[in-house]
Amino acid sequence: MTVTATPDSEVKQSTEKNSSPAYEVSGLEKIYPGRNGDVIALKPLDLTIRQGEFLSIRGASGSGKSTLLMILGGMAHPSSGQVLFEGKDLYQMSTGERACYRAQSIGFVFQMFHLAPYLNILENTLLAYHKRWFCSDDGKTPVERAKGILTQLGLQHRLTHRPAALSAGERQRAAIARALFNRPKVILADEPTGNLDPDNARGVFEALQTFHQEGGTVALVTHGEMGADYATREIQLS
Amino acid sequence: MSVIKLILREMGLRKWNLALSLFGLSLTLAFIISYQTTAEASKRETRRIVRDIGFNLRIIPDSTNMDDFWFDGYSSETMEEAHLKKLAEYENVFMTFNHLEARLQRRFDWNGMNVLLTGISQTIAAHGKKPMGYGIDSGSLIIGAQVARQLELKKGDPAQIGNLSFKISEDLLESGTEEDIRVYCALEDAQEILNMPGKINEIQAIDCLCLTSDEDPLKILRSELSKALPGAKVLQARAMADARARQRQLMDRYFGYTTPFLIVACAIWIGALAAINVRERRSEIGMLRALGHGSGKIAALFLGKAAVTGLIAAVIGFALGAYLAMSVGPDIFKITAKAISPDYQSLKWALIAAPLFSALSAFIPTAMAVAQDPAQTLREE
Ligand SMILES: Nc1ncnc2c1ncn2[C@@H]1O[C@H](COP(=O)(O)OP(=O)(O)O)[C@@H](O)[C@H]1O
Ligand SMILES: [Mg+2]
Numbered sequence: 001m002t003v004t005a006t007p008d009s010e011v012k013q014s015t016e017k018n019s020s021p022a023y024e025v026s027g028l029e030k031i032y033p034g035r036n037g038d039v040i041a042l043k044p045l046d047l048t049i050r051q052g053e054f055l056s057i058r059g060a061s062g063s064g065k066s067t068l069l070m071i072l073g074g075m076a077h078p079s080s081g082q083v084l085f086e087g088k089d090l091y092q093m094s095t096g097e098r099a100c101y102r103a104q105s106i107g108f109v110f111q112m113f114h115l116a117p118y119l120n121i122l123e124n125t126l127l128a129y130h131k132r133w134f135c136s137d138d139g140k141t142p143v144e145r146a147k148g149i150l151t152q153l154g155l156q157h158r159l160t161h162r163p164a165a166l167s168a169g170e171r172q173r174a175a176i177a178r179a180l181f182n183r184p185k186v187i188l189a190d191e192p193t194g195n196l197d198p199d200n201a202r203g204v205f206e207a208l209q210t211f212h213q214e215g216g217t218v219a220l221v222t223h224g225e226m227g228a229d230y231a232t233r234e235i236q237l238s
Numbered sequence: 239m240s241v242i243k244l245i246l247r248e249m250g251l252r253k254w255n256l257a258l259s260l261f262g263l264s265l266t267l268a269f270i271i272s273y274q275t276t277a278e279a280s281k282r283e284t285r286r287i288v289r290d291i292g293f294n295l296r297i298i299p300d301s302t303n304m305d306d307f308w309f310d311g312y313s314s315e316t317m318e319e320a321h322l323k324k325l326a327e328y329e330n331v332f333m334t335f336n337h338l339e340a341r342l343q344r345r346f347d348w349n350g351m352n353v354l355l356t357g358i359s360q361t362i363a364a365h366g367k368k369p370m371g372y373g374i375d376s377g378s379l380i381i382g383a384q385v386a387r388q389l390e391l392k393k394g395d396p397a398q399i400g401n402l403s404f405k406i407s408e409d410l411l412e413s414g415t416e417e418d419i420r421v422y423c424a425l426e427d428a429q430e431i432l433n434m435p436g437k438i439n440e441i442q443a444i445d446c447l448c449l450t451s452d453e454d455p456l457k458i459l460r461s462e463l464s465k466a467l468p469g470a471k472v473l474q475a476r477a478m479a480d481a482r483a484r485q486r487q488l489m490d491r492y493f494g495y496t497t498p499f500l501i502v503a504c505a506i507w508i509g510a511l512a513a514i515n516v517r518e519r520r521s522e523i524g525m526l527r528a529l530g531h532g533s534g535k536i537a538a539l540f541l542g543k544a545a546v547t548g549l550i551a552a553v554i555g556f557a558l559g560a561y562l563a564m565s566v567g568p569d570i571f572k573i574t575a576k577a578i579s580p581d582y583q584s585l586k587w588a589l590i591a592a593p594l595f596s597a598l599s600a601f602i603p604t605a606m607a608v609a610q611d612p613a614q615t616l617r618e619e
Contacts, residue, residue, distance in 0.1 A: 066617035075528065076613040096532060103530025110616055114525040118251035119239075126239055128529050178529070190617065 020086075022186060022217045023049040023072060027081035030067050041067040044081070047235065051185070054208070054218045056227055059237030065221040068237070069188045072219060073106050074098035103130045107179030107187045109204075111194035113171045115163040121174045122146055122159040128181035149177045153207060169200025176207050186217040194223065205230045241538045245546055248519075248539075255515050259547045259596075260554060262507040266500050267555025267592055268562055271584045273493050275560060276567035279578040280489075295443040296473040297325070297463065311354070311416055312343040316437040319359070319425070321467050325441060326362045338362040340438040342428045346421075348399060351388050354420045355399075357428020359438070379404045380422040383412035399423075400431050441470075489570065501595075508599035512544060516607040520615040527612035540604040541597045548596030552588035559584070 030042040042064030049055050049072075059065050070076040071083060074090050083090045085105070090098060102108075107128075115124045125146040134142055150159060153173040163171050172192060179187055189208060193201035201224070209230045212218050220227055228234060249256045298307065299315035307313050322340040340359035345352060358374050374380060379397055386392060386409040397404045404423065412418060429435050463472050516523070523536055560580040567578050 067613075070613040070617060073528065075616070076611075099527075099530045099532050101530075102528060106528075106530075108525075108528040108616070112521065112616075112618065114521045114528075114616065116248075116522050116525070118247045119244075123239060123247075127526065129239070130530065182530075 019051045019053075021048045021084075022051045022053070022086065023047070024084040024087075025049075025072075025081065028068075028071065028078050028083060029080045030064065030071065030076065031079040040064075042071070042078075043238065045237070049217060049219060051217055052212070052215055054212045054230060054232045055220065056231035056234040057219060057221045057237065058223075058228075058234060063237040065237055066190050069190050069219060069221060072186075073108060073188050074101050100133075103128075103182060104133050105185045107176075107182065107184035109172070109175055109179050109187060109189040109192045109208075111191040113163070113168075113175045115171060115174060115178075117163055120160045120162050121150060121155060121166070121170075121177075124163070124174055125150060125178045125181055128178050130182070133182070146177070146181060149180050150174070153177050154203075167200075168195050169197070169203060172196060172200065172204050173207065176204065180211065184216070186219065187211055189218065189220045191221050191223060193227070198226070201226055241535065241542055242546075244539060245543045249543065249546070252515065252518070255511055255518075256547065259508055259511045259544075260551050262504050262511075263548060263551035263592060263596060264554040264558060266504040267551060267588055268558035269500060270497065271556055271559025271581070271588060272562035272567065273489070274584050275563035275581045276570065276578060277489065277493075278581055279563075279567065297321075297441040297443065297467070297470050298473065299439065300469045300471045302471070310345070312341075313439045316342070316434060316439045317467075317469060319436050319438050321470060322359060322362070322438065322441055324467060325443075325463075338441060338443050340425060341440045341442060342425055342432065342434065342438045343440065344428075344432050346432070348385075348421065349389055351385065352419070353382075353385055354416060355428055355431065356420050356422050357425040357432075357438075358422055359425040374407070374422055374424045376424040376427055377402075377404055378407040378423070380408040380410065381406060382410050382418040382420045384418035385421055386410075399427075402427060402431060505595070505599040508544065508547075508596055509602055512540060512600035512603035513606065515543070516540065516603045516610075519607070520610060523607055523610055524612035524615035528616060533608045537604050537608050540600055540607050544596040544600035544604075545593035548593030549589065551596065552585070552592040555592065556580075556585045556588050 025045060025047040028042065028045045028047070030040075032039040032041055045068070057065050057068065067076065071078050074093075077091055085101065090101065093101065115121075116127065119127070122143070126142060129142045129146075136142075136145070140148065147156070147159065150156060153176060155170060155173055155177065158166060158170060158174075163174070166174065172195075176192075179189075187208060192204050192208075196204065205227060208218050208220065212230075212232075218231075220231065222228070298313040299317045301315045302313040303315075319340060322338060326338055339361045342357040344355050346355040347353075348355070379399075381389075381391060391397060391406055391409065393406055393409050395406045397406055399421075404427075410417065423431075425438070429437060460472050463470060526536060563580075564578050
């Protein structure tokens, strides 16, 4: 008995109807067994996310939004169902292959930024650097690329500052820079504006929008109303 | 960014964690190194003193007339050479020696000079010890300064005693004692010259004072020896090394008890601090996973940090240990301060062992870090 994210829960319609799917999710479910009964973290779900889509995921607290993003990002095994990314089953891959998938195709952004406190902003961005897969088509070094992204996000004067010296908005932009560094196909953002004031939130959404306009796929979990304006489609988890 | 750079940066931020780890590890190392340094010095000094005063147990035939013995410097009686082997085999039962050596000594007229002919057996060394004293091959002579002067002999010269031919392998420096009129040769040569096959008149031993300090070694030695070698008696040349050796034994025992506890405590300390570090860095670990970094990198961050800490601690611990050894060592070990010098061997040893030990201590926390569910930390709000 699968609850499908049906069109009536899709408040907005996708404009990327014709592109091929990035994710095909079917019968996905996550249950945490517990002493006092099982916790259903994610109710059964079918979902297709097309390439170039900006998907907004909404739902009450505890409805499994974060769980879904983690599963999409190859970070948590589903209890049942499968997740295909570009046709390949994520959870048939080895752990190492899933790590490669994250390193090459995914950029994560979280509410809590998760910046390393001992590294400056430039170095934090470079944590996404993998020598193996770094492809410098424009002849730029990793450091130059990181500086470029940070500059685009208005952090050029903050390169050598540690996260502690930055405002929440700046920290989140640094986290976005890190997510963008490996030129991912998909950005998975879990309430990225949860700790930000409206002005800074707008900055974050705009950065995601830019990524989307350049052809990237975005799955955004959001609480507030604002995010919806940037999304091309919206689903509701219950 | 390279792992080592990440490690150093992280250490720079969490100075307290680093400082406490270094504190525990350096103190443990300092304790061990200062002990090692002083004990080595104590051993060296003891050895030197023992060598300077010569063998400190003399086993002679029971029937020896002691007036003559002290007058002549040797026993006029003899015993069987087999006693030497017997005594060597008796080792560990009531005593352990460093070296055993049998002698046959007689006054002897050599070309008109009254020399002290001294045949020396091959030294029997306790396991692991290098023999010391004179080793003499059959056919060689070592002569005292007075002998050399009076008979106009020097190193390399041929010589004749009775119908045996020898070569002088050494002429000794003047000592101002009866050594100057000694002629040392191999035991079997002396036995032939003196026509005393299979006989000796003394066994000399360096005892290593393995007996507990509250017992009188000589009493025990005497009663035990009377069982092992009936017909022999023991004289002890009171060794100055006694007090020193006892003190070392005491410290050895103390160290033997303390060290294991200290090492375990240190491992727990390092492990606990590493666990705190892992706990503090959950979000970072989760994020590294999200960025596609593998278990190897995460393990390297924590094991590497522990190893780097160990490396720093080795240097601090060595410096501190050497300082402690030089400042309190002489009091504790009853040796002269100038005998103690930094033992650079222990620095080398520490530079290898401390990082390994530290990394091993951080093994469980590292496993925790690797096993941590990244999804759990990252979805936290
Ligand atoms: N490791 C876990 N063990 C037990 N329950 C969990 C675990 N992780 C998440 N949950 C539960 O799963 C449900 C969905 O969590 P989550 O995906 O974080 O929700 P959302 O992000 O929509 O607020 C919540 O009720 C949460 O308590
Ligand atoms: Mg959530």
